[in-house]
Amino acid sequence: MTTAKADHPGRLARCRGLLDERGLDAVLVTDGHDVRYLSGFRGEDATLVVGAETALIVTDSRFYEQVYEEVADCELVEHRGTDLLQDSVKAAAERLGDGFTLGYQAGAMTHAEFRGLRRAHGGRLRDVRRHVTRLRMVKEPVELEALAAAAALVDLALGVVVGEGLVGRTEAEVAWRLLEEYHARGAEGESFEAIVAAGDHGAQAHAIPGPRRIKAGDLVVIDTGSRVDGYCSDITRTFAAGRVSKAHRKLYDIVLEAQLAGVAAVRHGAHGRDHVDAAARAVIKAAGYGEQFGHGTGHGVGLEVHEAPFLGSLRGDRLEAGMVCTVEPGIYLEGDAGVRIEDTVVVTHDGCERLTQYPKELQVVD
Ligand code: ZN
Ligand code: ZN
Secondary structure, three states: OHHHHHHHHHHHHHHHHHHHHOOOOOEEEOHHHHHHHHHOOOOOOEEEEEHHHHHHHEEOOHHHHHHHHHHHOOEEEEEEOOHHHHHHHHHOOOOOHOOOOEEEEOOOHHHHHHHHHHHHHOOEEEEEEHHHHHOOOOOOOOHHHHHHHHHHHHHHHHHHHHHHOOOOOOOHHHHHHHHHHHOOOOEEEOOOOEEEEHEEEEEEEOOOOOOEEOOOOOOEEEEEEEEEOOOEEEEEEEEEEOOHHHHHHHHHHHHHHHHHHHHOOOOOOOOOOHHHHHHHHHHHHOOHHHHHEEEEEEEEEEOOOOEEEEEEOOOOEEOOOOOEEOOOEEEEEEEEEEEEEEEEEEEEOOEEOOOOOOOOOOOEEE
């Protein structure tokens, strides 16, 4: 149970901060996660219109009850027409007059919806997708509680499922058992479809679990997460199914060293690309596997399992205390094996706190 409360007025106030900053009269929020973050509404098919003096939630009759239950700080505008965005713009125009400048979220609407918006709105449109979504980067206590609960649950589930043994089970069976454990322990579900990849299948960073049976001698990559109160967890561990080769053990040690270096680089003020990704990548490069580590070192975790801040070699953000991110370097050897180790951590002033606490030494499981 969470004890802290979500600060929706504070979140709306920060969204209003974008008006001056971006030269807008109002922001039209269409990303469902942002709608939830700013208003508390957990349903779908709703928009928010946030102006200096207004906060409207626009949705249809399926959701009126839910809005009354979940939303305290926005006025309900009943959407009765055929086009939600056009009704949203109309509601904004009734309050702001014509010709106002509207921020919108490109990437959180279809092209057809954008064309409708363009026709409905006489004033200027500015894309502020990134800016709105990035309001979610620094977490409030209530969010940290949910994230910690989701992480504790994934630690537990992983222990139970792996404890049942790996050799002889299929990848899909293991993935399914994780989902069962999430439900049994009170999660809303998984935060993404689990990756369970044995042997050379592990060389695919985002492998889909299949009918393949795990054999003794396989390295098995398991990447999974649960969802609690809307918030995600994300962890990867690589297990040894029975005895694995010396070469694979060595590979594991390199990735572990890289992961520890990445975690050690996380702190308030550090840069996702220049410090965290660089620290993890340097270890893997020095071991001669730079080319076999093709993805970024980490990403933010919150209402979405992948969100800002980013910690990659191509794209990185400055970290601040209260942000939650992953550190997950890996090495992928085509036709041979893969290793990835991932934790979700909270950035603090002098480092970070791990939310996922599953042990990291190579666990040998029969
Ligand atoms: Zn993951
Ligand atoms: Zn991840």
